[in-house]
Amino acid sequence: MTTSDTIYALSSGSLPAGVAIIRISGPRSAEIGRRLTDAPLQPRLAHLRSIRHPNTAEVLDDALVIWFPAPRSFTGEDVLELHCHGGRAVVAALFDALSVFENVRPAEAGEFTRRAFDAGRLDLTEVEGLADLIASETETQRRQALRQMGGGLSEIYDGWRSDLLRARALIEAELDFADEDDVPGSVSDVVWADVCTLASLIEIHLSQSRVAERLRRGIQIVLAGAPNAGKSSLMNALARRDVAIVTEEAGTTRDVLEVHLDLHGLPVTLVDTAGIREAEGLVEREGIRRAREKMRQADLILWLMPSDEMHSASPDDLLNEPDVPAVWVLRSKSDLASPAMTQDEPGTVSVSTRTHNGLEGLIGRLGKYAADHIALSEDPLATRERHRTHLEDCLSALKRSFDSDSKPLELRAEDLRLAAESLGRISGRIDVEDMLDVIFGEFCIGK
Numbered sequence: 001m002t003t004s005d006t007i008y009a010l011s012s013g014s015l016p017a018g019v020a021i022i023r024i025s026g027p028r029s030a031e032i033g034r035r036l037t038d039a040p041l042q043p044r045l046a047h048l049r050s051i052r053h054p055n056t057a058e059v060l061d062d063a064l065v066i067w068f069p070a071p072r073s074f075t076g077e078d079v080l081e082l083h084c085h086g087g088r089a090v091v092a093a094l095f096d097a098l099s100v101f102e103n104v105r106p107a108e109a110g111e112f113t114r115r116a117f118d119a120g121r122l123d124l125t126e127v128e129g130l131a132d133l134i135a136s137e138t139e140t141q142r143r144q145a146l147r148q149m150g151g152g153l154s155e156i157y158d159g160w161r162s163d164l165l166r167a168r169a170l171i172e173a174e175l176d177f178a179d180e181d182d183v184p185g186s187v188s189d190v191v192w193a194d195v196c197t198l199a200s201l202i203e204i205h206l207s208q209s210r211v212a213e214r215l216r217r218g219i220q221i222v223l224a225g226a227p228n229a230g231k232s233s234l235m236n237a238l239a240r241r242d243v244a245i246v247t248e249e250a251g252t253t254r255d256v257l258e259v260h261l262d263l264h265g266l267p268v269t270l271v272d273t274a275g276i277r278e279a280e281g282l283v284e285r286e287g288i289r290r291a292r293e294k295m296r297q298a299d300l301i302l303w304l305m306p307s308d309e310m311h312s313a314s315p316d317d318l319l320n321e322p323d324v325p326a327v328w329v330l331r332s333k334s335d336l337a338s339p340a341m342t343q344d345e346p347g348t349v350s351v352s353t354r355t356h357n358g359l360e361g362l363i364g365r366l367g368k369y370a371a372d373h374i375a376l377s378e379d380p381l382a383t384r385e386r387h388r389t390h391l392e393d394c395l396s397a398l399k400r401s402f403d404s405d406s407k408p409l410e411l412r413a414e415d416l417r418l419a420a421e422s423l424g425r426i427s428g429r430i431d432v433e434d435m436l437d438v439i440f441g442e443f444c445i446g447k
């Protein structure tokens with residue numbers, strides 16, 4: 001496999017569909033365009049053409065054909081797009097026609113985007129923004145991803161990076177011209193003050209990044225409690241469909257089940273888990289282990305306690321762990337509550353999936369929780385752990401550089417260089433070869 005290969009893939013969704021888009025990128029795209037269609041193609045205009053098999057000349061489909069000569073294409077290479085009818089046999093016939101050409105092969109997942117990156121059409125944060133945009137499920141995720149794809153994040157980091165490179169150049173100029181026993185003069189005082197300001201900007205940026213990461217992956221809300229507490233029933237009620245199996249048998253749920261909800265444009269992942277108890281069976285024990293793991297990773301745990309049980313399991317054992325997520329206690333099966341128990345303890349919420357009592361109120365509270373924990377920022381924010389790691393490296397190099405006046409100026413300038421390098425890694429301007437497979441592996445084939 002080489003990058004001089006021409007690649008092709010179905011870039012639109014699953015078949016059958018009204019229209020299917022086959023994208024072809026690489027040096028043989030022009031020739032393919034000539035041989036599949038018989039008249040010349042104008043750049044970036046849609047042409048309605050019969051597509052013929054290059055060997056038999058049989059007409060395979062009538063399609064819209066668009067020709068994007070390099071470098072003005074998504075990948076920066078010659079790109080041909082065939083918008084054909086979305087039948088499985090149509091696409092299979094066109095793929096068969098393409099396989100006739102030498103050095104033309106199906107694309108791997110993310111390979112078009114990888115080529116766009118290699119050609120400098122997108123930097124890494126823009127690539128990640130594109131992956132997030134394709135994966136986005138809610139309005140707020142779409143907005144955040146689009147901003148990142150448009151280069152909003154790289155712009156900030158590139159600006160900081162050039163500030164640091166300039167600071168370093170000033171320090172080095174001072175080193176070149178100063179006498180050995182010269183005390184660093186006024187130029188470097190200004191430089192260090194600027195570096196200090198930048199460090200606090202980065203600190204603020206980092207402190208906001210958790211919120212943006214949460215928006216990217218969605219708020220994790222885990223339903224937990226004893227077996228038969230009504231977790232799966234609540235999951236189905238909130239998702240408004242039959243996601244989880246519900247039976248009267250304690251220990252029904254073993255696997256972790258997840259559904260994605262859109263609460264007023266905010267992404268929430270709702271997780272149903274196995275009921276927590278001392279279980280005998282191997283399968284159930286594994287289910288409970290997974291349930292506990294999900295609880296630890298949650299942003300919010302909804303702990304269900306059935307209203308018809310006086311002494312039901314409480315989440316107290318969870319609260320002994322350090323770093324516990326927020327826990328809301330829900331009185332489930334409120335339709336079964338005896339009159340003596342109906343007065344709610346303060347802070348608890350009662351719901352019934354039978355009568356739907358309390359459900360709207362719960363949805364409202366969850367929506368408010370999501371809104372409080374996903375602040376929408378107009379400024380681009382770091383959205384991934386990868387960004388945070390490099391920003392933290394940058395910050396510690398900056399702190400090393402100005403923490404000690406006694407350190408030789410050469411070493412302090414070197415710290416500035418390292419800090420700038422960490423920022424360069426975020427947008428991929430500085431060697432990141434080791435991470436590329438991970439980042440591009442996120443894409444589907446055809447992107």
Ligand SMILES: Nc1nc2c(ncn2[C@@H]2O[C@H](COP(=O)(O)OP(=O)(O)OP(=O)(O)O)[C@@H](O)[C@H]2O)c(=O)[nH]1
Pocket residue numbers: 226227228229230231232233234245246247248249250251252253254273274275276332333334335336351352353354355
């Ligand atoms: N009366 C009443 N019964 C309910 C309600 N919610 C659930 N149930 C019943 O309680 C039983 C257990 O419900 P599930 O949703 O399977 O409970 P679970 O917590 O997921 O149980 P496990 O997966 O076994 O841990 C079923 O028979 C449900 O029909 C409710 O609001 N009111």
Ligand SMILES: [K+]
Pocket residue numbers: 227228246247248249250251252253
């Ligand atoms: K059950």
Ligand SMILES: [Mg+2]
Pocket residue numbers: 231232233244245246252253272273274275
């Ligand atoms: Mg269940």
